[in-house]
Amino acid sequence: MKTVTTPPRFGEKRSIGRKSVLAASLAVTVNSAPLHAAMLEEVVVTARRSAENLQDVPAAVTNFGGEALQDSGISDLSGIANITPSLVFAPSPGVGVNPQVAIRGQVQNDATVLTVDPAVGIYLDEVYLGRSPGSLLDMFDVARVEVLKGPQGTLYGRNTTGGALKVIPNKAEPGGEWAGFLRGMVGNFGQLHTEGAMNMPITDSFAARLSLSRRNQDGYGNATVVDANDPETIIGEFQPGEKNTDSLRVNLLWDVTDNGVLELGFDSTETGTNGAPSYDRGGDRARAPAGVISSYERSSDDHYSYFTDVETNADARTEGVYFKGTYNLPWAEIKAVIAQRDLDYSFTIDPDGTSARGVFTDTRQQVKQTSYELQLSGSLWDERIQWIIGYFDFEEDGNDKTYTFASDVVAGAAVPGLPSAIQLPATGTAPLLSATGDADILNTSESAFFQMTWDATDTLSLTAGGRMIEENKGLDITQFDTGLANDALGPNPSNDCIYADDPENGQSNGTDASSCYFRQDTDYEYNTWVLSASWNVTDDVMLYTKKSRGVRSGGQNFRGRTNETLVPFNPEFVTDTEIGFKGEFFDSRVRVNLAGYYTDYKDIQFSDIVGISTFIQNLGDATIQGSEAELTVAATDYITVIATGTLTNFEYDDETLQGPFAPHKKASLAINYKHPVSWGEFGSNLSYAYSDKVPLDNDANAYENNPAVSQEAYGLLGFTAYMDFTSSGLRLGVFGNNLTDEETFGNVIPSFVFADPLVGGVATTGAPRMYGLDITYRFGL
Known part of the structure; x- marks a missing residue:
């Protein structure tokens, strides 16, 4: 097996042999090194907090290097989903800056609620991104992306049941060269992307790296806007799909001594979009010839055209700063990471997806998070035991201001018990x-963790780890409703307060407007753990088994308004058993990674619409069984073939429920060609990604009988090609995604205007065919 010859940066403990330091990963490997050599290059990951060969890690991980991201035409984090087993990215309804991310069917299906934690954690430079808005990271100047599958309950700060995505940007290099790159792309739908990076070695021990990106795109849909009070009167139009993103990263790195390194990082991203096309597939155009809505019809055969009464928009601005210090003691390494992140997020959407004035939502959110992590790691007994212990503290302080309007259009379907005079006409x-x-929220999490790997023999390694967690979720909210529902049903129509009196908590919400509030404070305590064993059958073949427990924190329903919808939801728990095989054959020309898992899923959190309230509830239990496979073959000196496959069976104990965002089958095939020539290199990448039918809602009856709440099986074809003029630093390329122009949907919520669950569903479209030109200039390399 070929080993890594480049020295690790200080603070990266690299294990090159078959035995390594803690517990992490399987699956699809896309190498960042050139692939024209017949032997596959070793892939180094840090999934277990130290640098090690992917083939040594006894768990499921997918790795993408920076060059592979460019070769595959991947522009943002969602692009890796098509070629990663068990990973699904979906846009939130009506907006495009807060993705819903699922691994092995585990997902946060409402990504805008501040009291709900993600099922899949996203990390940038080892810092956890607590909220979904702004987490759809632009893939510029990135060293690699790692996808960790299964519960991450031991080594990573906020516990996630489905997995974690780690984005590691390129870092400053003291003593290196003044070097960098400039890149530009143009394409259809007004695509214009510019990015660049510069490494600045100020001294032999201190360097800075500056990275910038600007990405602009015009809309690809057509939305006809009607008068909110008269759906028969057209007043304008806009082109949904427009998106503009500006990003900046700064990295400062100082080799203070031979044993110590200090690092400071800053990032800022601002994204504005009018969202992807989103409409009720049962009928988006409301017809009201006599002033009363009599029917709904699909306004166009065009997949991206629809009628609406709201011009949607969303803006997200994120800023983050972190300080990291690493010091080598004679017997261990100590690392501290301090970080702060700020999020400003706003969106205006049309949740009913029709031209009727059905439902309208306008939201403004501000969130500040701080985190502190301390790690101590080392080895004992001639490095036969590797260990790590740590402490993690996280605090999130946020505010949500939301205005929601719902009309009598949704009365009959949404609010049983209303007087008929309100329901009709x-x-x-x-x-x-x-x-x-x-609403004001305050979320805190405090935990201590450890993990140890013992090389019991030359071929057998055992790992054990655990995490003890204490969390608190606090909520303070005021909400008034001047609508007819509150007047008819109370509880306090005299002052429009939606909350009933709660004498036990000293709340008397019925006296005057200033006293209308609701408060909850909930504590949680739980433990998570991992146990694994790996056996090196030969130098090139490993078998492993892993059992782990993960948790997703409970919280409050701050969008509730009744006794039922204001009850806090409980944590969800996952116990996962995984077995795997990793092997390389034919002088490292063939790499095969396989994993099978069985997941016991308890108290599953799901966001549901009850009446005119959205709230999170614990639906019950489920089992998830699946398998993942990855095959990488250096077919010739110039051609590498990468194939992946996934099988997933998500079964609720309650047979009326269906696991969303969990296609039964998923597969991909990529052919990578790289040929050195006299002037440099010619390369191309042809890829095809297939997904079986994808359930987009959790109603099993609707999934079987209502085609509007799922995405039928589809395949996406992509292609890139380039000419790299090595001596001049110039690279010219072309790219294309969804070349066959497949018409897809990425998300759906139940219809607001059709009471029958077998009719309609508000769906958000996927992107159409995108293509363009790509030019890169590298200097100082």
């Missing part, structure tokens, strides 16, 4: 709901 003008909420 459906004009779209009567304010069934007109609610303004102001």
